[in-house]
Amino acid sequence: MIENNSKRNVCVRGPDAFLKIKVTEPKPYAAGREGITAAMKHSFKEMGVVRAMATLLHMNQKEGFDCPSCAWPDPEKPSRIGEYCENGAKALADEATTSHIGAKFFEKHSVEELSLRTDYELNTLGRITEPLVLRAENVHYSPISWEEAFTLIADELHSLKSRNEAIFYTSGRSSNEAAFLYGLFARAFGTNNLPDCSNMCHESSGVALSETLGIGKGSVKLEDLYGAEVIIVAGQNPGTNHPRMLSALEKCKENGGSVISINPLEESGLVNFKNPQRFKGLLGSGEQITDLHLAVNINQDIPLLKLILKKLAALDKLEGNIFDHDFIQEYTAGVEPLLNDLDSYSEKELLELSGVSSEKVDAAVKLLAGKQKIIVCWAMGLTQHKNGVETIREYVNLLLLKGAIGKPFSGTCPVRGHSNVQGDRSVGIMHYVDKQFNERIETHMGFSPPNEEGVDVVGAMQSMYEGKAKVFMALGGNFLMAASDTDYTAEALQRCELTVQVSTKLNRSHLVTGKTALILPTYGRSEKEAKDGHRFVTVENSMGRVRRSKGVLKATSKHLKSEPELIASLADVYFKGKHAVDWKALGTDYSKIREMIDKVARGFKNTELRAKGVGYYLPNNVRELDFSKLPDGRAQITINRLPEHILEADEYMLMTIRSHDQFNTTIYGLDDRYRGVYNERRVLFMNPADMAEKGLEKLEVVHLSSTYDKKNRTAYNFKVLPYKIPKGNLAAYFPETNVLVPYNHYADRSQTPISKSIKVRVIKKVNRDSP
Numbered sequence: 203m204i205e206n207n208s209k210r211n212v213c214v215r216g217p218d219a220f221l222k223i224k225v226t227e228p229k230p231y232a233a234g235r236e237g238i239t240a241a242m243k244h245s246f247k248e249m250g251v252v253r254a255m256a257t258l259l260h261m262n263q264k265e266g267f268d269c270p271s272c273a274w275p276d277p278e279k280p281s282r283i284g285e286y287c288e289n290g291a292k293a294l295a296d297e298a299t300t301s302h303i304g305a306k307f308f309e310k311h312s313v314e315e316l317s318l319r320t321d322y323e324l325n326t327l328g329r330i331t332e333p334l335v336l337r338a339e340n341v342h343y344s345p346i347s348w349e350e351a352f353t354l355i356a357d358e359l360h361s362l363k364s365r366n367e368a369i370f371y372t373s374g375r376s377s378n379e380a381a382f383l384y385g386l387f388a389r390a391f392g393t394n395n396l397p398d399c400s401n402m403c404h405e406s407s408g409v410a411l412s413e414t415l416g417i418g419k420g421s422v423k424l425e426d427l428y429g430a431e432v433i434i435v436a437g438q439n440p441g442t443n444h445p446r447m448l449s450a451l452e453k454c455k456e457n458g459g460s461v462i463s464i465n466p467l468e469e470s471g472l473v474n475f476k477n478p479q480r481f482k483g484l485l486g487s488g489e490q491i492t493d494l495h496l497a498v499n500i501n502q503d504i505p506l507l508k509l510i511l512k513k514l515a516a517l518d519k520l521e522g523n524i525f526d527h528d529f530i531q532e533y534t535a536g537v538e539p540l541l542n543d544l545d546s547y548s549e550k551e552l553l554e555l556s557g558v559s560s561e562k563v564d565a566a567v568k569l570l571a572g573k574q575k576i577i578v579c580w581a582m583g584l585t586q587h588k589n590g591v592e593t594i595r596e597y598v599n600l601l602l603l604k605g606a607i608g609k610p611f612s613g614t615c616p617v618r619g620h621s622n623v624q625g626d627r628s629v630g631i632m633h634y635v636d637k638q639f640n641e642r643i644e645t646h647m648g649f650s651p652p653n654e655e656g657v658d659v660v661g662a663m664q665s666m667y668e669g670k671a672k673v674f675m676a677l678g679g680n681f682l683m684a685a686s687d688t689d690y691t692a693e694a695l696q697r698c699e700l701t702v703q704v705s706t707k708l709n710r711s712h713l714v715t716g717k718t719a720l721i722l723p724t725y726g727r728s729e730k731e732a733k734d735g736h737r738f739v740t741v742e743n744s745m746g747r748v749r750r751s752k753g754v755l756k757a758t759s760k761h762l763k764s765e766p767e768l769i770a771s772l773a774d775v776y777f778k779g780k781h782a783v784d785w786k787a788l789g790t791d792y793s794k795i796r797e798m799i800d801k802v803a804r805g806f807k808n809t810e811l812r813a814k815g816v817g818y819y820l821p822n823n824v825r826e827l828d829f830s831k832l833p834d835g836r837a838q839i840t841i842n843r844l845p846e847h848i849l850e851a852d853e854y855m856l857m858t859i860r861s862h863d864q865f866n867t868t869i870y871g872l873d874d875r876y877r878g879v880y881n882e883r884r885v886l887f888m889n890p891a892d893m894a895e896k897g898l899e900k901l902e903v904v905h906l907s908s909t910y911d912k913k914n915r916t917a918y919n920f921k922v923l924p925y926k927i928p929k930g931n932l933a934a935y936f937p938e939t940n941v942l943v944p945y946n947h948y949a950d951r952s953q954t955p956i957s958k959s960i961k962v963r964v965i966k967k968v969n970r971d972s973p
């Protein structure tokens with residue numbers, strides 16, 4: 203057993219006491235006037251009226267900055283009155299807040315005391331204004347100069363026996379410039395230990411799409427959604443997580459398209475959307491978005507899809523024109539084995555597994571049968587299961603059989619959660635080895651990067667836990683709360699010699715640390731990256747368009763450093779000014795970084811000029827119907843197993859979800875307005891019949907426990923809410939329920955944690971430790 207290096211007595215999970223909950227009926231629509239009120243309330247509270255209004259007008263505008271929240275694309279012709287949603291406004295208010303904390307605050311409050319506050323309370327404290335160090339055995343952060351901080355990291359890195367003892371994690375908030383430089387530094391240092399937040403979310407999409415279509419990204423552009431005949435929204439809650447997507451769905455509906463939603467929960471945003479930018483949305487009845495909702499059992503999309511495909515295949519046999527046979531013949535491989543495989547299942551078996559009524563399945567088949575312009579959008583509801591990769595491949599099968607790939611108004615649309623998570627990967631944040639990428643580094647940057655595969659998030663946790671990694675550096679994010687198995691992750695971090703967080707605000711990852719810890723404060727997206735405001739960065743949205751982002755606000759403090767600047771300075775100190783790369787020059791002049799990105803990263807070209815305005819699309823082989831890199835030069839139709847869902851008699855399937863007042867691990871508030879839950883996060887959404895069977899009353903307190911590999915994990919204190927969710931299924935908020943997700947259970951081939959299908963028991967509370 204390895205000693206926990208950090209002897210501090212911190213609370214890893216945060217408090218689990220209840221607040222004063224208020225519950226109403228779920229909202230029958232999303233956005234509307236309440237959306238505007240909520241957005242303004244957050245903005246005015248955090249930023250003041252004048253600053254809020256002036257800054258919001260620059261968000262998602264050609265000459266302004268990119269929304270720091272999700273990765274939904276901006277339209278080519280942005281509206282002048284505002285291209286943002288409630289969540290974008292909350293994200294901006296959160297980073298542009300006028301509340302600040304520095305050395306004095308930390309002198310007064312120890313990490314032990316701070317760890318007793320909730321994640322919501324920590325986030326309300328405000329922006330961190332200066333570099334801080336938590337020295338070994340201390341319980342208070344104290345100020346440190348930038349030079350001293352860089353020397354401390356460099357010394358620790360030099361002291362490692364192996365380069366793989368260091369881990370460089372990236373969150374999806376970083377710009378292309380920062381991410382490229384960070385990846386370059388890790389490689390120059392000598393490791394591919396570059397885990398990133400995408401390992402925990404869309405890695406399954408990347409793997410499934412690469413295997414079937416030859417690129418790990420989606421194929422549609424925003425405008426494709428407007429003209430689609432059918433859009434399937436699967437395992438996704440756009441009303442809360444990608445709100446402006448609802449405007450695109452609204453346009454699709456107005457143009458005569460249909461929307462099918464496939465999700466265990468019927469989310470408000472997909473029922474009806476009251477677009478606050480339109481008269482009908484503000485004062486009228488809004489737009490009904492979903493034509494058909496299939497309340498599939500958690501992680502039973504594969505049986506549902508197989509059933510739909512089976513029925514479409516039967517129709518095709520009769521009519522001959524349901525599938526696109528010319529497309530299948532010219533561009534795909536694997537159709538015959540798939541049709542044979544579909545024959546091997548009984549409709550009854552598939553229907554039962556899916557949990558959907560046969561009428562609804564028939565309605566879906568009817569909607570899809572005569573259509574070719576089909577788009578499938580999805581998010582974590584598909585990716586975070588053991589069979590996440592296979593589920594996505596099954597949706598790709600549907601698109602390929604319908605010829606709905608590589609054509610206008612058709613294709614794949616994995617919707618990314620963090621604003622530049624896709625860009626980070628495009629510029630080199632990856633733990634695996636891309637030989638061509640490495641060769642280009644060698645040619646253009648003058649050093650040889652390592653060719654040994656690094657660790658992803660799961661590997662990073664294991665490495666730290668087992669004492670194989672000693673330094674953990676995070677470019678943004680809140681690793682502790684984002685990763686699965688909170689207690690295990692905490693212990694892993696605490697076993698490090700040094701943990702370094704590049705951050706804007708305080709979170710739990712600053713409190714549960716290695717022996718020594720550093721906080722390096724940086725700019726938010728809305729802030730000017732240089733005093734005269736001439737510097738800009740670039741980002742890539744969910745649909746592969748690269749555009750520039752230029753902050754407009756004065757920096758929170760003069761002691762901040764931009765991410766590229768601080769990475770370059772660290773590299774310069776580490777290499778003592780002697781390295782093939784001129785780090786100093788790159789850290790000052792971002793156009794030089796973009797020049798290097800153009801040379802090294804695939805598809806980037808003349809970014810300095812082309813990223814202006816609405817930016818430019820990176821090449822996408824699917825849009826060109828070019829499958830030459832795949833076996834036989836064809837898109838792959840695949841055979842996917844049914845998920846194994848073996849539950850014990852007293853077990854339920856739990857999915858983790860986010861509340862409306864939340865963005866990833868950041869908790870902006872305590873309400874989940876669309877689901878009718880106010881002032882509480884410790885709730886369990888449960889089918890009323892399941893509650894009755896278990897003898898549970900509304901708001902009764904329970905604990906949740908999961909057992910994997912004979913190890914029990916328990917999350918304490920949840921109030922049960924009767925909710926419209928399929929029987930046997932449960933939902934509760936992330937990250938409170940991360941403690942139940944075993945770190946070593948993840949999606950095959952992508953290693954994405956199984957956060958959306960956790961087998962749990964519901965235990966009535968008798969006393970605090972009743973399980």
Ligand code: SF4
Binds near residue numbers: 270447
């Ligand atoms: S949809 Fe996403 S990117 Fe757009 S404004 Fe809302 S949160 Fe920001």
